[in-house]
Amino acid sequence: MASGGSGRTATAGTAALLSLVFLLLQVSAGAGAGADCHFPAVFNFGDSNSDTGGLSAAFGAAPPPNGRTFFGMPAGRYCDGRLVIDFIAENLGIPYLSAYLNSVGSNFSQGANFATAGSTISRQNTSLFLSGFSPISLDVQSWEFEQFINRSQFVYNNKGGGIYRELLPKAEYFSQALYTFDIGQNDITAGYFANMTTEQVVAFIPELMERLTSIIQNVHGFGGRNFWIHSTGPIGCLPYAxxxxxxxxxxxxxxxxxxxxxxxxxxxxxxxxxxxxxxxKTYPDAAFTYVDVYAAKYKLISQASKLGNAPWPMAG
Known part of the structure; x- marks a missing residue:
């Protein structure tokens, strides 16, 4: 399990969780993009539950044993194998998402990943080194996304094609893509780690919803029409918490x-x-899928013996 940038190791995803993910992905496709589930790209926002290399690129590589069971080496993920976002990419037939912050070897032709381990919806008035929470909050990820659209399309259209068109998305992909969000867990733990009471932590949840809504509205304004939004997991089962x-x-x-x-x-x-x-209700032209990750993860924990003691992902 990983907690923000702390370097704790999470285990790979299990068949039970992935079956739920794939089922809901097909439901999402049927609601918003046609039953054939043809999303040409994925753009992801989140924390270490879906970070494929953002924090590693900015603050130093995730060390071993991260990556050992699938990649055979650290691969920017704070887990020993693949994350749910990797399995989503596989299911859609697109490459694993490159981290936006990773400047070497990245391919953004079918999406980009703006998530970084330890990220929060709200801004943290501290540093990664003091708190373990990333300064790349959701609004920063949103700004990165806006720059990515503008800069990638300028380069795609003005650099004469060639390698740029192989590594950057087509303009129409931004309206056809699946936009995934997996964030919020660290906002709760950050509140508690700052010695807040439960009442104080609960009190700022409405503000978190307002911030998240604002970011999704911005993405909609840039053409996003298919949204896949994860709930937070059972934080009370995290040893570090x-x-x-x-x-x-x-x-x-x-x-x-x-x-x-x-x-x-x-x-x-x-x-x-x-x-x-x-x-x-606000955006009837878009499809919004709420994914109950809490139920899936809690089932894996509470029925571990029945499910064969399968490891489960619970990053932050």
């Missing part, structure tokens, strides 16, 4: 997860689900 705030972790459920942490995660997810519902 339990250790940092033992007072919050004191009361545990039968699985050994913090009741308080998980209640806050569930409240966050309920507000997120309501936010997605409002976005559907």
């Amino acid at each position: 339990l250790i940092r705030r033992p007072d919050i972790a004191a009361v545990k459920d039968k699985v050994g997860c913090s009741v308080t942490y998980n209640k806050v995660a569930q409240l966050f997810n309920q507000r997120l689900k309501e936010t997605v519902a409002r976005l559907r």
